[in-house]
Amino acid sequence: MPLQKKTRKMINDLLTLTLIEAGKALYGEKIPENIIQIQKTRPEFEGDLTIVVFPLLRISKKNPAQTADELGKYFVTNLENVVTYNVIKGFLNLTISNNYWLNFFNISKNQTDFGKKEITREAPVVIEYSSPNTNKPLHLGHIRNNLLGWSVSEILKANGENVKKVNLVNDRGIHICKSMLAWQKWGNGVTPASASKKGDKLVGDFYVLFDKKYKEEIAALTASGMEKEKAEKEAPLLVEAKQMLKKWETGDKEVRKLWAEMNGWVYDGFDVTYKRLGVEFDKIYYESDTYLLGKALVEEGLEKGVLFKKEDGSVWCDLSSDGLDEKLLLRADGTSVYMTQDLGTAQLRYNDYHPRELIYVVGNEQNYHFEVLRLILKKLGRPWAENIVHLSYGMVELPHGKMKSREGTVVDADDLMDEMYNTAKQTTEALGKYNDFTPVEADKLYHMLSLGALKYFMLKVDPRKTMMFNPAESIDFNGNTGPFIQYTHARIRSLVRKGKELGNNWQSVQYKDIEMAPKEKSLIKLLYDYPSTLEQAAQNFSPAMIANYVYDLAKEFNQFYQEITILKEEDSEKRNFRLALSEFTGNTIRAAMKLLGIEVPERM
RNA sequence: GGUCUCGUAGCUCAGCUGGAUAGAGCAGCAGCCUUCUAAGCUGCGGGUCGCAGGUUCGAGUCCUGCCGGGAUCACCA
Numbered sequence A: 001m002p003l004q005k006k007t008r009k010m011i012n013d014l015l016t017l018t019l020i021e022a023g024k025a026l027y028g029e030k031i032p033e034n035i036i037q038i039q040k041t042r043p044e045f046e047g048d049l050t051i052v053v054f055p056l057l058r059i060s061k062k063n064p065a066q067t068a069d070e071l072g073k074y075f076v077t078n079l080e081n082v083v084t085y086n087v088i089k090g091f092l093n094l095t096i097s098n099n100y101w102l103n104f105f106n107i108s109k110n111q112t113d114f115g116k117k118e119i120t121r122e123a124p125v126v127i128e129y130s131s132p133n134t135n136k137p138l139h140l141g142h143i144r145n146n147l148l149g150w151s152v153s154e155i156l157k158a159n160g161e162n163v164k165k166v167n168l169v170n171d172r173g174i175h176i177c178k179s180m181l182a183w184q185k186w187g188n189g190v191t192p193a194s195a196s197k198k199g200d201k202l203v204g205d206f207y208v209l210f211d212k213k214y215k216e217e218i219a220a221l222t223a224s225g226m227e228k229e230k231a232e233k234e235a236p237l238l239v240e241a242k243q244m245l246k247k248w249e250t251g252d253k254e255v256r257k258l259w260a261e262m263n264g265w266v267y268d269g270f271d272v273t274y275k276r277l278g279v280e281f282d283k284i285y286y287e288s289d290t291y292l293l294g295k296a297l298v299e300e301g302l303e304k305g306v307l308f309k310k311e312d313g314s315v316w317c318d319l320s321s322d323g324l325d326e327k328l329l330l331r332a333d334g335t336s337v338y339m340t341q342d343l344g345t346a347q348l349r350y351n352d353y354h355p356r357e358l359i360y361v362v363g364n365e366q367n368y369h370f371e372v373l374r375l376i377l378k379k380l381g382r383p384w385a386e387n388i389v390h391l392s393y394g395m396v397e398l399p400h401g402k403m404k405s406r407e408g409t410v411v412d413a414d415d416l417m418d419e420m421y422n423t424a425k426q427t428t429e430a431l432g433k434y435n436d437f438t439p440v441e442a443d444k445l446y447h448m449l450s451l452g453a454l455k456y457f458m459l460k461v462d463p464r465k466t467m468m469f470n471p472a473e474s475i476d477f478n479g480n481t482g483p484f485i486q487y488t489h490a491r492i493r494s495l496v497r498k499g500k501e502l503g504n505n506w507q508s509v510q511y512k513d514i515e516m517a518p519k520e521k522s523l524i525k526l527l528y529d530y531p532s533t534l535e536q537a538a539q540n541f542s543p544a545m546i547a548n549y550v551y552d553l554a555k556e557f558n559q560f561y562q563e564i565t566i567l568k569e570e571d572s573e574k575r576n577f578r579l580a581l582s583e584f585t586g587n588t589i590r591a592a593m594k595l596l597g598i599e600v601p602e603r604m
Numbered sequence B: 001g002g003u004c005u006c007g008u009a010g011c012u013c014a015g016c017u018g019g020a021u022a023g024a025g026c027a028g029c030a031g032c033c034u035u036c037u038a039a040g041c042u043g044c045g046g047g048u049c050g051c052a053g054g055u056u057c058g059a060g061u062c063c064u065g066c067c068g069g070g071a072u073c074a075c076c077a
Helices: A002-008 A010-027 A054-060 A062-076 A099-109 A140-160 A174-186 A199-223 A228-234 A234-247 A253-277 A289-305 A338-353 A364-379 A381-385 A413-430 A439-459 A483-501 A518-528 A529-540 A543-563 A572-595
Strands: A039-040 A049-052 A082-088 A091-096 A126-128 A163-169 A284-288 A306-307 A315-318 A328-329 A357-363 A388-393 A394-396
Touching: A010 A039, A010 A049, A010 A054, A010 A062, A010 A439, A039 A529, A049 A439, A054 A062, A062 A082, A062 A091, A099 A163, A099 A518, A099 A572, A126 A140, A126 A572, A140 A163, A140 A253, A140 A357, A140 A388, A140 A394, A140 A413, A140 A439, A140 A529, A140 A543, A140 A572, A163 A289, A163 A338, A174 A199, A174 A234, A174 A253, A199 A228, A199 A364, A228 A234, A253 A413, A284 A338, A289 A306, A289 A315, A289 A328, A289 A338, A328 A338, A328 A364, A328 A439, A338 A357, A357 A364, A357 A381, A364 A381, A364 A388, A364 A439, A381 A388, A413 A439, A439 A483, A439 A543, A483 A543, A483 A572, A518 A543, A518 A572, A529 A543, A529 A572, A543 A572
Parallel strands: A126 A163, A126 A357, A163 A284, A357 A388
Antiparallel strands: A039 A049, A049 A091, A082 A091, A306 A315, A315 A328
């Protein structure tokens, strides 16, 4: 951990080293690194960085004010980057020289990969996300999943990881048989083409239809005197669906053919949604390919004696020594369950990549599942089970409560994006902006803004937390939103264009001894934080940290822009400096937004 | 009931390994476009950080208990 901290901030390292020196010089004792606390100076005080002296008192054996004062003097005389200091209570506020910040600025401003790290690690990080079922279209919950998975992948890449994005499609099981059966019975041969409907929507409709007819059957059976539980099990439709699943498992040609066809429709539909959302995968796994491997693992477990068979033939894993229950792995009839398939998928993925980390972006409702998955793999003698990370994100709630397909409160992914698009269009038109855009340009902008709003809204919240999705708020384009940041970028690009038109040339200049206004300095200091923010976001798998950072940056820039003249500044060095600062800020905004999967416009 | 998790302004959220007077946005009110894009900026009001103890020089942050919400404990996935 201290190592991580070390690489984070150059100036912090310098201060830490000097403080340790100071401890020896002034008090004859080595200050342990873990009690050194350096933080940003609060804006209401003078200074850039602050050392908290309370923990140091046991070494100085003096009161806080005196200790801080002695240390402050030491810093000023021994570290050229520290120009002055002040002491308030137990806090030593240090002011760092302008040239330190300017030096950072000169080095970084033209870097196209500012903040990023080279890919140095060979062993990949495999990240699974999306993981749809093929019986229903993608909805709001999937959107959070997809955006998180995508963004975390990008953040890890930017931190030097060799990332492989994978999807696991749950393409087999009773659910898809239900859709198939309903299509056979009531579909009249309809296809996505003949119905002019996205394939995932069409198949989803038949899933809903099955449920409706099934409920009718149950109602009829209970009306004729059957008990509800029995009716639920014996309704002819369900029995038929189960038979179909059996046929599927035995490889019945007709069933397999229909299955392949209908899943194909769904994939075509998913592709459209994925493309629009801007997510993609390096590899797609299908459970129909992995469940057999899962079964093989269960056999292995039986041979090794870590699993056991009950009298009815079902296979279990005893986890009571781990404080959990027994877990079923194969049904009495020999068919596999979710866990069986996931064991197989994990093994396959390990074989494919030998990853140093296996990340699963899956909702927190499956925390138990992943705990068990890890345990069973360990019992099966797979040491890499330790490398499984469950990126457990919180549910998305609506103002009325949880999304429930049965109650029609599901927010469909495609519909949501359509709505956002229309809002972007209306908002832009209402503001009367850029009527000179061609239809193609306008379409591109609306697409960018609508997705920017949606993605930013979803990603700015800590992934682990349950989040509230209020449609009315999510389409807001003011304040802490994606479009606000996109707007800031467009403003900067406008400045850059005009700056060039006016013949300014700021890029090759090295800036020294410039007297900085507070807003200029605070902007540079914020830019200085970007690399460490990126590192923290990767450590925490948290796009929210990037989102909050880039919002702060945009806000800071807007204040700077409001307060300080740029193009009309008469001193050319200052003018160039401000243009360079603006461009650097714009580039950082663009890079950070890219990690969230959000594009930024040149004009808006 | 067991396990896990969350509780910060009217609403949605920040608050890094414990540090200074807890911050944004939205909503409300009041200002700022003859000057670089007003999707912006400035100001005002709004809080016993669920409650009670504890550890500490110092707790929104760590520990314990309680209250309240959520998830999970399937021969569903």
